[in-house]
Amino acid sequence: MSMPETETVVRQLTLGDAIREALAEEMRRDSRVLILGEDIAEAGTVFKVLTGLVEEFGPDRVLDTPISEPGFTGIAVGAAMTGLRPVVDIMFGDFIGLTMDQMVNQAAKIHYMSGGKWKVPMVMRTTMGATRRSAAQHSQSLHAWFCHVPGLKVVLPSTPYDAKGLMKSAIRDENPVAFFEDKMMYKLKGPVPEEDYTIPLGAADVKREGDDITIVATSSMVQVALGAAGRLAERGIGAEVVDPRTLWPLDETTILESVRKTSRAIVMDEGYGRYGVMAEIASVIAEQAFFDLEAPVKRIGAMHVPIPFSPPLEDATVPTEETVCEAAEAMCG
Amino acid sequence: MSMPETETVVRQLTLGDAIREALAEEMRRDSRVLILGEDIAEAGTVFKVLTGLVEEFGPDRVLDTPISEPGFTGIAVGAAMTGLRPVVDIMFGDFIGLTMDQMVNQAAKIHYMSGGKWKVPMVMRTTMGATRRSAAQHSQSLHAWFCHVPGLKVVLPSTPYDAKGLMKSAIRDENPVAFFEDKMMYKLKGPVPEEDYTIPLGAADVKREGDDITIVATSSMVQVALGAAGRLAERGIGAEVVDPRTLWPLDETTILESVRKTSRAIVMDEGYGRYGVMAEIASVIAEQAFFDLEAPVKRIGAMHVPIPFSPPLEDATVPTEETVCEAAEAMCG
Amino acid sequence: MTQAAPTRTDAALDRWLRMYRRMLMIRRFEEEANDLYTRALMPGLAHLYIGEEAVAVGVCEALAPDDYITSTHRGHGHCLAKGAELDRMFAELLGKRAGYCKGKGGSMHIADPDTGNLGANAIVGGSAGIATGAAFSALRLGTGQVAVCFFGDGALGQGLVYEVMNMAALWKLPVVYVCENNLYNEYTHNSETLAGDIMTRGPAFGVPGERVDGQDARAVHSAARGQVARARAGEGPSFLLCDTYRFMGHHVGDVSREYYRSKDEESEWKTHRDPIRLLGEALIAEQAADPAGLDAIDAEVSADVARAVEFAKNAPYPSVDEVDDDVYA
Amino acid sequence: MTQAAPTRTDAALDRWLRMYRRMLMIRRFEEEANDLYTRALMPGLAHLYIGEEAVAVGVCEALAPDDYITSTHRGHGHCLAKGAELDRMFAELLGKRAGYCKGKGGSMHIADPDTGNLGANAIVGGSAGIATGAAFSALRLGTGQVAVCFFGDGALGQGLVYEVMNMAALWKLPVVYVCENNLYNEYTHNSETLAGDIMTRGPAFGVPGERVDGQDARAVHSAARGQVARARAGEGPSFLLCDTYRFMGHHVGDVSREYYRSKDEESEWKTHRDPIRLLGEALIAEQAADPAGLDAIDAEVSADVARAVEFAKNAPYPSVDEVDDDVYA
Ligand SMILES: Cc1ncc(C[n+]2csc(CCOP(=O)(O)OP(=O)(O)O)c2C)c(N)n1
Ligand SMILES: Cc1ncc(C[n+]2csc(CCOP(=O)(O)OP(=O)(O)O)c2C)c(N)n1
């Protein structure tokens, strides 16, 4: 666990508040940092994550935009090249489709295409995660698309502590970084130190130790994995939960070390089940820890269907602690 | 091989001509089929794949559009819902980023979101493939993005014969289908029967049989795999080349049967190396044929870098027969 | 209202009363939806159309049953104006199997081929291509249908809208772009999001425009009629800007609104610019209706709404095995 | 030319000759590029700027060295007009290590911070956001810089362009959108792709526009100067439509063009509307230059181009290990 053990009384903050704090601290530290997005100023975003920022930093640094995701993403690319460090807020991760050209053909490639001459230090913050009864166009977890693109970095925090430290690193990074926040976790509380700290992009975190099986999980699936690990412990199975925290760069070393120790692995992610993030992580494990594995790597993700509105249907599409426990027991049995 | 053996003298057509023939035949068969795209009418596309179609079918069925990929993709979605069967031509696959919202949030989900009431029978034809010295924004193979999205089908032909049969199936399908054509293969020749035939979406094809190792390869990588298989045969290694032909639906059965027989697998695809198509196929194999595998599944794809312009650099990014042979020998050794 | 009262014929009278009834049906439907949310009986959120009823009803009254519409996240009014049934609407809002989309779509995705409804859409501006494509089909197939694309002032921020207008003009497609200008994009006033004169945006892409008081159902209707007739006659697309206002929050959960708009502004619109009251009062003033008659309509509509809500509450959820049906046709 | 001759001062004279020289440099550069292609010495393709030189040169002459530009697939002219060196340009076209992008970008991606060149761009319309963002930085950081976005008439099809114009107007950004209207999008005449009056498109988004003869370098320059001054003064964005023509194919390989435009049309432009010849003749007529002086410029420029091409041919390719450098900063 990377939370400092020495800290005796640490504040509890929600994940949403931790993100706001990281942004506010970075905006105080560096006047080049600013935020662009829809309904982010007085409204503080629809999730209220940015409440108060416009009051502190003014409308020149917390800008309400028109509903023009391709346009203001493009503006951020240009601003990042020319001396600012923009953070772009895309309200729902489902809307990143509108920004793919600007993110992939421009932001991701400009450094390379210019032979290293221009840089694009920007952050795209957006959301992911289902079960909010928001239906097929407001519930997706589409981060796999960005992971596939060289030139981008991709961050998925799973705790308030990580969220603050990773957001600071993302803002200070010289590259375009996509930062995915699970909207169902905004109210999740956890310890967050007041001081300035960063978590490097590319360092996984072992969220729980265990000897029998490794569960590599991202974002809110970390919470599901931890819940499952607790239940598995009662049944005598030691599950180690590894959170990559950044999907690119990917900390293969930590993942592989864990799997080499446990010899079994489950990979969890809330993206669509097929051709997603889980496939890459499972492949890395199956390629590089092949001779250590006792059982095939198991993938547990969202069902490969558009996300339905009706509550019983939607609930059926996301992994639960029970699904994970069953799979782990079968693999360890 | 699914090419009918009985056919004695079969015409040789290029892959580009096979696609044009499929489109022309379908347009004759069904007056609802039409094509929209940039420079497709008199110019017949920049690759000359559609030459002659506007002369036969007129400008009402072969429409030159403004440079508005999001817009005309959206128009195709609406047209498909209301009685037409549009084919959309996206000149370079690199531009699909502009269409992701319309393809993913609209085309792919409308059938599901409407509880099965509306259908979107459209085809998006686009290109893929590097080594044309077209640099980072005109060389990508981005089909993995569409593969990740439930509601879409994804087709990658590797021969003229397959191209014709698959295109016809794509047009007749009731769902949105993305059809990726490797621009370096347009001039590739092969036998193509004159008659009307279709190849079902979801049926892989064993392009060459072998007992020692399976190479699952897509699009132009099939040609590389076949070349490598020829060389490997000389070195006493029997490589079986499996072409999934459609990445969704994915014919897991044929792939797994082959791997269970050979017990070794290489997966090849021209997309970026990480978080791509290869990861999914490798995961399917590693999950379902785990106990049959003698060695970890090996992925051989494009380097995970933006595609450079300079010829020696660009050439270094794509897999070659030699790379495949070396990997196969190491695995079988 | 400075506008002269429309000419009264029997057909016109029927139409006005039909419009009045339909607007009231939308109002009562939305009030009920709000109530379901408040009592935690509705999953998720909903964006209510209260205050804007004259737009959907005025426009749809100009359409034939098989004409097409596309709708938005604020779609209940469009769906009902185009002929949707109350019971299946409520059932969809509650995620029930009997809903228009078998519960899979919910409030933001109601769609219905039988009434020409190509679907509500939760992507702002996302349906502009679909409506334009439907008009493209109508023209190519020679069916004589017209497509109406409803969207908010916020959707004017999406470049897609201009791309498809340009093609609609080039290809003379029978589509009418109806912009519901309710002054806000969620919690942001559109003075912060719109530059230039928006009435020139259509013409800049070859689409002639007209602006109308969106609280006057008959004015909306007559403008829409002209544009629909133009489209049907093969003269191409048009743009209709309707000035209107949503009386409630952006969605049912948006109850404290003072930080983005004043109570005075709200009460000004609610008191003086309620489209249902305006039509009712005008009809009474013109002696085209009497208060008792209008009350009777309200009683009928309210009873229909109450019955429909009961139906939906009692209807079963889809079975969990249906979750992966309908992914592919 | 009906336009009155510009007023002649010493500074103006210097400027006209500098512009003449720069246009000729672009012309000779492009001729050489075509030759390299024809002799199979250049990898890939290139989109030549021949015929359009007055636009890039007229506009860039109105810019300070640290002002920004974004360019297009047809970018050589913009890069050179903004101050790029011939040798590193050719080296980039040949994929050599000494090129502006170490050979990684090629013809369509030349970029150079030292001359404020944010990059050529192979996505039509794709740079509109970047230019607008650079203007945003300039305003926020108070640097006084201006950004110019060059794009073709084809880019008017991309919705992104209108999205960013709207924001540029709302936020009064110092950006000038320069549209090079050469009548064609690749092989399609823009009468097939543009509806409405394109001069109203800027204003519809709050961006005032001006139209100018793109073959008259001095006219382009004076229009650009006004718009750049306006931007620098904090008065916001503008749109400049330059009517021009590409004399060659869409790219170097587009040699049989009769199916989309007539030889007559081409020869009309080449004969009567060549921007270099027009400026040269005007300078001579105004006795601001003499034929021998202009010939001397040509000789110098041609020698520079020849030297630069030699440099590039002899320069080494990057080493293969560099392929994965520069992916991340
Ligand atoms: C592409 C996209 N961006 C953002 C949103 C989030 N969003 C939902 S409604 C809305 C405001 C829409 O304003 P307007 O179009 O005026 O419609 P109104 O709600 O006023 O009816 C926004 C920003 C979205 N659904 N889609
Ligand atoms: C988004 C996108 N769509 C299509 C293309 C292919 N393409 C390259 S140049 C071009 C025509 C551009 O026309 P215009 O903007 O007028 O520039 P011109 O070539 O006339 O200078 C097209 C369609 C592209 N590069 N990017």
Ligand SMILES: [Mg+2]
């Ligand atoms: Mg609005």
Ligand SMILES: [Mg+2]
């Ligand atoms: Mg042009």
